[in-house]
Amino acid sequence: MNELPDVARFVSGLPGFDLLDEAQIKTAARSIQIGYYRAGSVVLQTGRDNKQLHIVRSGALELRNVEGDLVTRVAEGDCFGFPSLMNESPVRNQSVAIEDSLIYHMDGTVFSALRRSSERFDTHFIRLLSDRLLSRPLPTKLHGAGNRQVSQLISRSPVTIDASASVRDAATKMGDQRVSAILVTDKGEFCGIVTDRDIRTRVVAVGKSGEIPVRDIMSTNPVSINFDALAYEAALVMMQKQIHHLPVLDHGNLVGMISRSDFMRIETEHPLYLVNDISKQSSVQGLVAVCKRLPGLITSQVGADANGEQLGKFVTTITDAITRQLCRIGEAELGSPPCDYAWVALGSQGRHEQSAKSDQDNALVLNDAAIAANDEYFKALARIVNDGLDACGYVYCPGDVMASNPKWRQPLKVWKDYFHQWITVPSEKALMHANIFFDLRCVYGNAVLVDELKTSIREDAKRNELFLALMAKNAMFFQPPLGFFRQFVLEKSGEHKNTLDLKLHGIMPIVEIARIRALAAGEVRITTRNRLRAAAKAGELTEADASNLIDALELIEKLRMEHQNRQLNAGKKPDNHLSPAEISPLVRQNLKSAFSQVSVSQAALLNRFHLA
Amino acid sequence: MRRLWLALRRLRAWRRSSDPVYKAFVERPLPQRGTRFEDAELVCLDIETTGLDPESADMLSIGWVLIRGGKVDLATAESLIVRPLGDVGHTASVHGLTDTIVGQGVAPTEAMYRVIAALTGRVLVVHYAGLDKNLLDRLCRAQFGDKLLVPVIDTLALEHRRTSRHHHLDDTRSLRLPDLRAHYNLPRYGGHDCLMDAVATAELLLAMVASRAPDCQTLGDLY
Structure with missing residues (x-):
C-alpha cells in the first residue's frame, strides 16, 4: 500500500518526469512535502540555500530578481528553484505567490538521484537550466538586437560636410572615410544628407559638374531618429521609408548615422533581410521562394518576445513589400500605367495588424482621368498582384474584396460615391463593407488619391x-x-x-x-x-x-x-x-x-x- | 478544561492498561495549546468503512500522513488494508475494496496498534470526527479499555464554526471535503482512497490555517 495515486499521476505528467518509470515516480512522490501559500507570501527568498525542487500544484507565482524585475511567472505544473538546487548556489530570484498556491517541495537528494539514474531526465533539466540562465527579465520590447538602443548601433562618429562644399569634396571624403552617405551641415546645423546614389543619379548621370555645392543635390529634411530609440524602431522607419541611412540625433545634435548594414551585422534573421530580398525579386516564383522564410521569421520574433503590435507591424511591413514588388513586376510586364493609381490595402493589412494567418483584402483607386479603355490594363495588373499574393500565402479574400473584382477597381470619384452611399443610406451590406473599407491605406502608387478619399469619408462620417x-x-x-x-x-x-x-x-x-x-x-x-x-x-x-x-x-x-x-x-x-x-x-x-x-x-x- | 479532562482520562487509562504500546501512548505528555502550528506534529487520517454508523461499521482501510514543519510530509504517508469482521457489503462499489482485497489486509487490532503508535505525542486531524473518530473510539475501547484519548482537530467543524460565527457567510455551503477544497482553490482528487483523502484533509488544514492568519497560529486556535 502507501500509494499516493493522485500525487503520482500529477508528477508523472510533468515535463521531464514523464520520462521516468513507475518506481522512480513513486520515490519522487514520497519525497514531496506539500506547502500552502497565500497570495502575497514568499516561497523562496533571494540569497537563501535551497535543497528542494519546487513544483506548482495549483495557483501561480511570480519570480523576480534582486532588482525587482519580473523574471517569469509559473503556474500549475511548472517547476522553480532548480537553478539554485542544481548549481548548489544561493537562490537568485525571489518567488512570491500571486494566487493562493499549493506547492510540492521535492527532496533535492532524490531529485539528484533521479538525474543520475536517467540521462534523459537529466538532459531535460539541464536544458531548462540553460534556458533560464539565458533568459533575462521579461522585456516589454523585443529581445536581442532589436531591443538595443540606436546609440549602441552607431559604430563611428558622424561623417559630415558643409553645405557649401563641392560635390567632388564630398565624394572624396566619402571615399576616404569609406561611407556610402555623408551628413550635410550648414553653420554646424544638420540640414541634409547625400548618398552615393545621389551623386550617381543627380550629378554624374545628368552630366552636372562636380564643382556644384553639396546643397544643390542633398536630400533636405531627412528622416532621422533619436539616439535613445530602440533599434527595432529604427528598422521600421527604414523599412517604411525605404531608406538605407538614418541619421541619429541627440537633442537635435548629430551623433552618428546607422545604415541597413549595421543591422545585418548584428542580426542574421532580421525582417530587413527579407524586405531587402523581396525588393530584389523580378518574378512571382522568386517572391514565393522568399516568402517561405516568413514562418521562420515570425517564430523568431515570437521567440524574441515581440508583442502583438510589433509583430503586426513586422508582418504587415513584409506584406506591403511583397505587394509593392508585385505591382512593380506587373508594371514591368504590362508597361507604364495609362494613368495614376493607388494600390490600397484594406482590413488588417490596412491597420498594420496582420497575423501569421491573413487573407488578402485590397482595392485599386484610379485617377479620375481614367477612361473605360484603361481598365484592361488595371484588370491585368490586379490579376498579377492578386494571384501573386495568393501564391505567396495570402489566400484570396473569401468575400472577393480584391482589386481583381471590377467593383473594387474604380476611379476616385466612384469611390467617394461608394462611401457616401454607405454612410448616408446604410444597409446591412453597406455596414459589412464599411468594416473592411474604412481601414484603407495606400501601399503603392499615388498616395494623394487615398488621402483625398479619406478626407471625404471623414467629412461624411462625422456628420x-x-x-x-x-x-x-x-x-x-x-x-x-x-x-x-x-x-x-x-x-x-x-x-x-x-x-x-x-x-x-x-x-x-x-x-x-x-x-x-x-x-x-x-x-x-x-x-x-x-x-x-x-x-x-x-x-x-x-x-x-x-x-x-x-x-x-x-x-x-x-x-x-x-x-x-x-x-x-x-x-x-x-x-x-x-x-x-x-x-x-x-x-x-x-x-x-x-x-x-x-x-x-x-x-x-x-x-x-x-x-x- | 478539555485538555485537563483529557489529561486526567489519560492518566486513568495509563493506570488501568497493561498494554505497553497503549501505555506509551497515554504516557506521553499532550502537545501544549500554545505550540505553534509549524512546530506541531499532526496526524491527518482518513478511514474507508463498511457503513456510515460508527457503532456498527467496520474499518476497511485506513491512511494517514503527518503535517510537520507546517508541511504535509508525504514520506510519512501510510495506509493499511484492514480485514473486517463482517463482509464488505454493498459499499464495495464506492471504495473499490472487495472481499478478496481486504481479506489480505491486517487484523483490526494490528491496525489499531499502528494508529496508536503514529498518534503518540501528536494531534489527530480528521474531516468530520463524527464518523472516523467515533469509529476509532469504539475499536480503541474494545481493545484497550478506553476511547482514543487524543486531541482532535476536525476540519469540518472548524469551517462550520467559522461560517456560523460570520453570519454574512453562506452557511448552506457544502462542507464536504471536495467542496471545501474547491472553496480554498485546492486541486480536485480522485476520491475514495483513504490515503489521498488523508492528504486532502491535510492540505485543507494548511489552507485553513493560512487563510485564518494571523488569528490562527497555535494548536489552541484549532481545537
Missing part, C-alpha cells in the same frame, strides 16, 4: 450619427465570452469545438470599437491603438478605457501570436482557434478580465449612441 449608431449596433455581433471556464464560446460548426476564436470574439470587437470611436471623433488614424488613443484625446473615450482596451488587445494578440507560433512550429496551418488547454490558469484569468473589459466597452458604445 452622420445614424450611420455610426448602426455601426455600433453591428459591432455587437461578435461578443467576447462572459466567463472563460463555464461560459466558453464554442463554435457550433463542429470543426473547432471547445476552442475560442480569438479573432472574432476577442480582436474584432476591439477593432470595431476603436474604428467607430475614432470616426465619431473625426479621426482618420488607422491602427487600432492609435484610434483608441486619438479617441481618448478627443474625449470620445476615457483615458482609462482606451488604455484598458489596448492592454486587452495586447493580451489577446499575444495569445494568438503564441498559438499560431506553436502551430507553425508543429508544421500546421495557423488559425485563430485557441483551446483553453493551451493556456495556464493565470492566463485564463487575465483573458477573462480582458473579455470583461471589452464587454464593458461594447455596452458603453451602445450607450454612446443611445442604443442601450
Whole structure:
C-alpha cells in the first residue's frame, strides 16, 4: 500500500518526469512535502540555500530578481528553484505567490538521484537550466538586437560636410572615410544628407559638374531618429521609408548615422533581410521562394518576445513589400500605367495588424482621368498582384474584396460615391463593407488619391450619427465570452469545438470599437491603438478605457501570436482557434478580465449612441 | 478544561492498561495549546468503512500522513488494508475494496496498534470526527479499555464554526471535503482512497490555517 495515486499521476505528467518509470515516480512522490501559500507570501527568498525542487500544484507565482524585475511567472505544473538546487548556489530570484498556491517541495537528494539514474531526465533539466540562465527579465520590447538602443548601433562618429562644399569634396571624403552617405551641415546645423546614389543619379548621370555645392543635390529634411530609440524602431522607419541611412540625433545634435548594414551585422534573421530580398525579386516564383522564410521569421520574433503590435507591424511591413514588388513586376510586364493609381490595402493589412494567418483584402483607386479603355490594363495588373499574393500565402479574400473584382477597381470619384452611399443610406451590406473599407491605406502608387478619399469619408462620417449608431449596433455581433471556464464560446460548426476564436470574439470587437470611436471623433488614424488613443484625446473615450482596451488587445494578440507560433512550429496551418488547454490558469484569468473589459466597452458604445 | 479532562482520562487509562504500546501512548505528555502550528506534529487520517454508523461499521482501510514543519510530509504517508469482521457489503462499489482485497489486509487490532503508535505525542486531524473518530473510539475501547484519548482537530467543524460565527457567510455551503477544497482553490482528487483523502484533509488544514492568519497560529486556535 502507501500509494499516493493522485500525487503520482500529477508528477508523472510533468515535463521531464514523464520520462521516468513507475518506481522512480513513486520515490519522487514520497519525497514531496506539500506547502500552502497565500497570495502575497514568499516561497523562496533571494540569497537563501535551497535543497528542494519546487513544483506548482495549483495557483501561480511570480519570480523576480534582486532588482525587482519580473523574471517569469509559473503556474500549475511548472517547476522553480532548480537553478539554485542544481548549481548548489544561493537562490537568485525571489518567488512570491500571486494566487493562493499549493506547492510540492521535492527532496533535492532524490531529485539528484533521479538525474543520475536517467540521462534523459537529466538532459531535460539541464536544458531548462540553460534556458533560464539565458533568459533575462521579461522585456516589454523585443529581445536581442532589436531591443538595443540606436546609440549602441552607431559604430563611428558622424561623417559630415558643409553645405557649401563641392560635390567632388564630398565624394572624396566619402571615399576616404569609406561611407556610402555623408551628413550635410550648414553653420554646424544638420540640414541634409547625400548618398552615393545621389551623386550617381543627380550629378554624374545628368552630366552636372562636380564643382556644384553639396546643397544643390542633398536630400533636405531627412528622416532621422533619436539616439535613445530602440533599434527595432529604427528598422521600421527604414523599412517604411525605404531608406538605407538614418541619421541619429541627440537633442537635435548629430551623433552618428546607422545604415541597413549595421543591422545585418548584428542580426542574421532580421525582417530587413527579407524586405531587402523581396525588393530584389523580378518574378512571382522568386517572391514565393522568399516568402517561405516568413514562418521562420515570425517564430523568431515570437521567440524574441515581440508583442502583438510589433509583430503586426513586422508582418504587415513584409506584406506591403511583397505587394509593392508585385505591382512593380506587373508594371514591368504590362508597361507604364495609362494613368495614376493607388494600390490600397484594406482590413488588417490596412491597420498594420496582420497575423501569421491573413487573407488578402485590397482595392485599386484610379485617377479620375481614367477612361473605360484603361481598365484592361488595371484588370491585368490586379490579376498579377492578386494571384501573386495568393501564391505567396495570402489566400484570396473569401468575400472577393480584391482589386481583381471590377467593383473594387474604380476611379476616385466612384469611390467617394461608394462611401457616401454607405454612410448616408446604410444597409446591412453597406455596414459589412464599411468594416473592411474604412481601414484603407495606400501601399503603392499615388498616395494623394487615398488621402483625398479619406478626407471625404471623414467629412461624411462625422456628420452622420445614424450611420455610426448602426455601426455600433453591428459591432455587437461578435461578443467576447462572459466567463472563460463555464461560459466558453464554442463554435457550433463542429470543426473547432471547445476552442475560442480569438479573432472574432476577442480582436474584432476591439477593432470595431476603436474604428467607430475614432470616426465619431473625426479621426482618420488607422491602427487600432492609435484610434483608441486619438479617441481618448478627443474625449470620445476615457483615458482609462482606451488604455484598458489596448492592454486587452495586447493580451489577446499575444495569445494568438503564441498559438499560431506553436502551430507553425508543429508544421500546421495557423488559425485563430485557441483551446483553453493551451493556456495556464493565470492566463485564463487575465483573458477573462480582458473579455470583461471589452464587454464593458461594447455596452458603453451602445450607450454612446443611445442604443442601450 | 478539555485538555485537563483529557489529561486526567489519560492518566486513568495509563493506570488501568497493561498494554505497553497503549501505555506509551497515554504516557506521553499532550502537545501544549500554545505550540505553534509549524512546530506541531499532526496526524491527518482518513478511514474507508463498511457503513456510515460508527457503532456498527467496520474499518476497511485506513491512511494517514503527518503535517510537520507546517508541511504535509508525504514520506510519512501510510495506509493499511484492514480485514473486517463482517463482509464488505454493498459499499464495495464506492471504495473499490472487495472481499478478496481486504481479506489480505491486517487484523483490526494490528491496525489499531499502528494508529496508536503514529498518534503518540501528536494531534489527530480528521474531516468530520463524527464518523472516523467515533469509529476509532469504539475499536480503541474494545481493545484497550478506553476511547482514543487524543486531541482532535476536525476540519469540518472548524469551517462550520467559522461560517456560523460570520453570519454574512453562506452557511448552506457544502462542507464536504471536495467542496471545501474547491472553496480554498485546492486541486480536485480522485476520491475514495483513504490515503489521498488523508492528504486532502491535510492540505485543507494548511489552507485553513493560512487563510485564518494571523488569528490562527497555535494548536489552541484549532481545537
